[in-house]
Structure formats: C-alpha cells, structure tokens
C-alpha cells in the first residue's frame with residue numbers, strides 16, 4: 001500500500017478511537033483540529049503530494065477524499081452523541097436562573113390553631129388530644145348532659161350504628177384527660193368536631209374548636225377571666241376588651257359566654273359585630289362538680305375552669321372572611337391569600 005494512503009488510514013483509525021471515547025465537545029474539537037486544522041493531517045498531506053506520480057496521485061486523492069468524508073461523519077456522530085447525553089458543555093448552561101417549585105403554605109385554619117396553641121403554651125398549658133370518633137360517655141354522659149339534652153338527638157349529632165358518634169365538641173378531651181391523669185391539669189385541645197348543621201355562611205358540618213381545661217386548688221372565675229383577656233390581647237392586639245355574659249352549659253357551673261370587643265370597628269359598631277360593638281367568641285365556666293365526680297376527682301379538694309372556642313370564627317375574624325365555606329373548598333386562588 002502507498003505509504004501516504006497508509007498514513008491516512010492509521011490516522012483515521014486513531015481519530016475514530018478518540019471520537020468514540022470522547023466525553024466532551026472540547027475533546028471532539030481537539031480531534032477536528034489535529035486532522036483538519038491548518039497544521040493538521042490533511043493539510044500536511046497536500047504538501048507531500050507534490051512528489052507523487054500521476055498514478056499514485058489518483059490513489060492518494062481517492063483515499064484523501066474518502067478519508068475526509070469519513071472523518072466528518074465521525075465528528076458529526078460524536079457531537080450528536082455528546083449533546084444527546086446532556087454531558088456536553090453546550091447542553092448545560094450553569095448561568096441560567098434556577099427553576100423554583102411553587103411554595104405552599106399552611107391552611108389558615110392550621111395557622112390559627114398553631115397561633116392559639118403557642119399563646120396558651122406561653123401561659124403554661126400543654127396540648128392534649130382525643131379521637132374524633134367518640135363514645136356517648138365522653139361526648140355527653142360524663143360531661144353531665146341531661147338525658148333529654150337536645151344536642152344528643154340524631155338530628156344534631158352524627159351516630160354510628162354501634163352507638164358511637166362523631167364528637168360534637170372538644171369537651172370530650174376534658175374527660176379523656178381527667179380519666180388519665182391526676183390534677184393539677186393545664187391543657188388545651190385543638191381538634192375537629194362534627195354537627196348535623198345545614199351548611200350556610202356561618203355553619204359547617206365539620207369545624208374546629210380549641211378546648212381549655214385548668215384544674216388546681218382554689219381556681220376562680222378571676223383566673224379564667226385573666227387567661228381569656230391575655231389570650232384576646234395576644235391574638236388580636238392590646239385594644240381588645242373582653243366581657244363575660246351568664247349562660248348555661250351542662251359541664252360548667254356557673255357558665256358564661258365571652259365576647260371580644262369588635263376587632264373590626266374597635267367597638268364602635270359595624271356590620272361584622274351587627275352594630276353591637278361585641279363579638280361572641282366562645283363558652284366557658286367553672287368545671288361542674290358533677291363532671292369531677294364522673295371522673296373520680298374530689299370536687300371538695302379541686303376546682304377548675306374550662307373554655308371552648310371555634311377556630312373558624314377566629315380565623316374569619318382575623319382575615320375578614322364572610323363565608324365559612326371558603327375555608328373548605330380548597331380553592332387555591334382563595335387560600336394563596338393567607339401566606
């Protein structure tokens with residue numbers, strides 16, 4: 001074989017080997033320059049052709065043209081492979097801005113629960129909880145609800161065939177806690193409750209409450225009132241006043257409902273407080289001695305207070321939400337306002 005043709009073949013073989021193992025566009029470029037560059041193989045061969053006979057020239061010319069074509073195909077293949085594998089320098093531009101996933105956030109109800117819990121924890125309460133499926137004893141009997149209390153009706157409470165029910169209030173956790181531990185007790189219990197209400201702007205069949213229970217020696221209504229006042233200040237600011245009104249609950253005696261001065265108008269009167277200047281927030285009272293007896297705590301030795309409030313109500317007041325159903329429809333356009 002003509003020595004020049006041989007040089008072409010050997011050079012092509014080694015170029016092919018480097019191209020199949022090349023891992024970057026720079027390595028491919030290196031081969032291109034060594035073969036096709038100004039000082040590359042094909043350029044130097046052109047110079048050497050001068051001394052060849054016309055017959056040799058034809059042979060070399062063919063090898064030259066075919067070799068060049070073959071080399072160009074190999075270069076193109078290698079480039080394609082590197083681009084496709086994503087490891088080529090051109091495929092990765094580290095200067096491009098990163099792609100960020102959309103950030104979610106906690107639901108406004110969850111935020112309210114966490115804020116309430118944080119406030120009560122600072123006052124020495126710990127968190128307790130109980131099941132959403134409950135017994136009649138925990139939801140009614142032990143809480144001193146009269147046998148004919150209307151809230152026991154099938155029309156008010158969801159019952160299972162086995163007689164258990166979906167708890168209608170977090171007061172069940174008062175019983176669960178006092179069954180389990182001896183006083184002194186300082187707990188708050190946030191959780192989901194269920195009632196057979198017809199849904200409208202202020203009613204939902206499931207909703208959340210946060211319950212509080214404090215049992216110790218010589219607990220008084222003044223202790224209750226101060227804790228509720230501090231809670232109101234912490235949640236809605238230093239201008240909020242509270243008031244207690246006489247009420248009835250089976251599990252507290254005396255019982256009260258408590259109001260916050262309107263957090264929207266400051267007490268002057270507006271649509272939200274129905275021009276009364278006050279907002280009904282929740283129920284509370286001193287633990288009824290019958291409840292203590294039902295859980296084996298001596299009412300002569302121990303006294304306590306309890307309170308329970310609606311989380312949805314507080315959330316709606318905080319964000320001026322006028323329809324409770326918004327909180328349960330999971331419409332991202334609504335929820336994303338509460339980040």
Ligand code: PHE
Nearest residue numbers: 169171249283284306307308
């Ligand atoms: N459980 C009562 C309710 O659902 C609220 C409450 C709790 C009242 C604790 C007094 C004491 O409305």
